[in-house]
Amino acid sequence: MLGHDEHIYIYIYIFFFSYDTAAFVSGRAISREAARKRRRVEADVFADLCRLLPLRASVRDHLDKPSVIRLALCYIRLKALLQDEMYVSKFFMGRVDAMAAPEETDFYLTVLEGFMMVLSSDGDMMFLSDNVSRYLGLTQTELMGHNLFEFTHPCDHEEIRSNLRLSEEEFWSDAKRDFVVRIKSTLSLRGRSTNLKSATWKVLQCQGRARPCAGPSVPPYLLLTCRPLPVSHTLLCARTFSSQHSMDMRFTHCDHRVLSILGYTPHELVGRSIYELCHTLDTICLTKHHINLYSKSQSVSGRYRMLVRGGGYVWVESHSAVIPGARASKSRTGGLQPLLILCVTYVLSGVEEPFLQLSLNQ
Template identity: 25%
Template sequence: MDEDEKDRAKRASRNKSEKKRRDQFNVLIKELSSMLPGNTRKMDKTTVLEKVIGFLQKHNEVSAQTEISEIQQDWKPSFLSNEEFTQLMLEALDGFIIAVTTGGSIIYVSDSITPLLGHLPCDVLDQNLLNFLPEQEHSEIYKMLSSCMLMTDSASSDYLKTDNELEFYCHLLRGSLNPKEFPTYEYIKFVGNFRSYSNVPNSTCNGFDEAVPRAYRTSPGKQICFVATVRLATPQFLKEMCIVEEPLEEFTSRHSLEWKFLFLDHRAPPIIGYLPFEVLGTSGYDYYHIDDLELLARCHEHLMQFGKGKSCCYRFLTKGQQWIWLQTHYYITYHQWNSKPEFIVCTHMVVRYGKSYQPSGASLDPEQHFNALDIGASILSASRTPSVSSRSSPKSSHTPKSDPACEWHS
């Protein structure tokens, strides 16, 4: 009998250990699936692991290529990676990198084009370079690029190994929120080289190829690309804010009462660039523009006093070092037994910002918002009675304001 009890105890202990191990494994799988792009709800464990392995393999390949092309010169600080140093150089030079095929199709452009010209990279890719040039410059740019193309036939393949630098000035179209607005151009300088690449993506746009004789085209599988650094001829001291084109973009987060991140949902990374684990435990104030800190602090004081509300429009620093405008609705959740405040739930909405566009129902002037907020708070305080019950309830009578950016919702 004692032996049977011992066996049962051992089996129970093993089952408990196995269950604990399975639970830990399921938690890890769930965390991995939450980091994968797209809808991962219908993925089984094997698919999740396969996708993670594929990502790690790709990451190792990119890391190996990065080490090969790492800048070895003494003037590059050792504590900066190649990507970080390149990004800093582009920002300091007021420039961006672009790669154009011999057909005029843009196959790559760096993110730094956004603050300089107002274009999102996704809006520029697979477009023809001529679409961004004034019509009177089309023939001149075509002649410069095509003259170099004609020298890259098989008889003169050594051309790509020599100094084939091309430098020219032209005008590039600036991005605009209003498609009906008269186009404006920025005077810029191209400095680059022609290089041969494999696996260049096929373009869907029409380009220069129709005018280039077939005898001078490159061999199949390889393509000549013009890779250049584009700099502004006149440096900009005031740069454009990052323009988010998707309407009604929003994400949620939870914060402690000290305003530290406790949770970030899956919609946040495409908007602000940060993954949840990168911001958890950090203060929200670390990402706000210095000019907005005082007003945001006052908004949060109102939140702690009344339990819910809406912030003014403020600037948030993304992982790509761009400022985007957000507006936040928030409320405090309370413990169901002792009614003590636990944490703050926030819904952050992206606000489109531009000189030619004023968002409906949201003012971008923080002072105007807060002045109306003070008026609403004074009305609320006057309408309250000094009873304990009214002080303990955040749902006092609020008078909605005519300005929708400044109203407090009960």
């Protein structure tokens, strides 16, 4: 573990190395033997610093000098955040719970169907769970210490900044966060890893909390679980229904399961907007979901209420994607295909307030 003396040693060495390098470049009095000695000292210091990092030996052997410095500084920040040396080592080894066995940790991460990430208030990735490579192709050590803005779509940066900020009301509470971003992925469609220059955008749903720190010198941070949005979905018996919509969210098709859930026949819904079936208080939630679809092509609505025929409502969550539709004519081979929205809606509750009518359509 890095103690106070080791921290000072790092900073003194960085200062000495920068000064000695400048002297070597500008002055001609330094001999080749002195240069060799400087490189030997440099290599020894980096080797000692690398051994102090709580990483697997197989990972440490492949770290270059900038990565060693980056991970050392990331470790120091994470240590100040957690204020417990035992927890720091467990986090660096990719464990979710410091007291959990490795097999328990693997089980937790499998159930999450995603990876964990700790973000500083500036967007620096202070920690990612070891299974991040399974979803992005980039390893834990390749990402830790870098800024999230370097790997996310420029159009999503403002949304990320708004989620990193804490209002006065949120500062002393665990403020919830739920947003969708596009991040670089080096995994091809066949699961093979490519280089970063050939990376594609993967849509992630990030859920978690913004947490303030007890210490005045430690800024607040975000603790998130990041889950890639699936391309396909499994319909869960009668509690799930699929639907297709035009880009203004009007139904163009709906499967028969909707009759047993909402009481409407598929034919009755065609041409109607999904906003007509949404509880008025949840319109903002659905609008945000709609905007994400336009900009990112995939989105998760979060929980909202859909009105049931006769009265009441059910809590649902919709997973949606923008896909190209069929061309109007097979003879027309040119031109862009029209777009449509494909939704899979999961019903999360039974009918609530069954005698309360909130719309004339009910």
